[in-house]
Amino acid sequence: MTPTRPNILFIVLDTLRRDRLGSYGHKLPTSPRLDDFAAQATRFDRAVAPAQWTIPSHTSMFTGVYPGEHHVVQSTSVLSGAYATAAELLQLGGYHTVGFCNN
Incomplete structure (x- = not known):
């Protein structure tokens, strides 16, 4: 049996403001699906361009x-x-x- 590899998905959003996403504390529901995904995914909070x-x-x-x-x-x-x-x-x-x- 071949071992299963994890799926790898890069989601890159260029010029998106972090402070406008619910997963980073924004109070309005601007990104509910992305917030749900971020709650389950690996998120790099200290990345610098x-x-x-x-x-x-x-x-x-x-x-x-x-x-x-x-x-x-x-x-x-x-x-x-x-x-x-x-x-x-x-x-x-x-x-x-x-x-x-x-x-």
């Missing part, structure tokens, strides 16, 4: 490398093949990976 905007921050999040090293700092930047992404490493571990993005 490595850059001030999306492209370098997300590249760092999914490589573990700071922007000064990966150099993906503009919308036209390309990540060097020298850096593995979380998706690539998960695939090597037998996971099927997919990404969805909407802006």
Whole structure:
């Protein structure tokens, strides 16, 4: 029998204010489903963005490398093949990976 791997889900909300979410103490019901999910999920309460905007921050999040090293700092930047992404490493571990993005 093959051991079951846990599902891994990254939910990344760029430019969302923490103080407007119920799971962080907001009094109005602005995010009930996200609050329910957060109550059951692993939540990183002390995470700090490595850059001030999306492209370098997300590249760092999914490589573990700071922007000064990966150099993906503009919308036209390309990540060097020298850096593995979380998706690539998960695939090597037998996971099927997919990404969805909407802006």
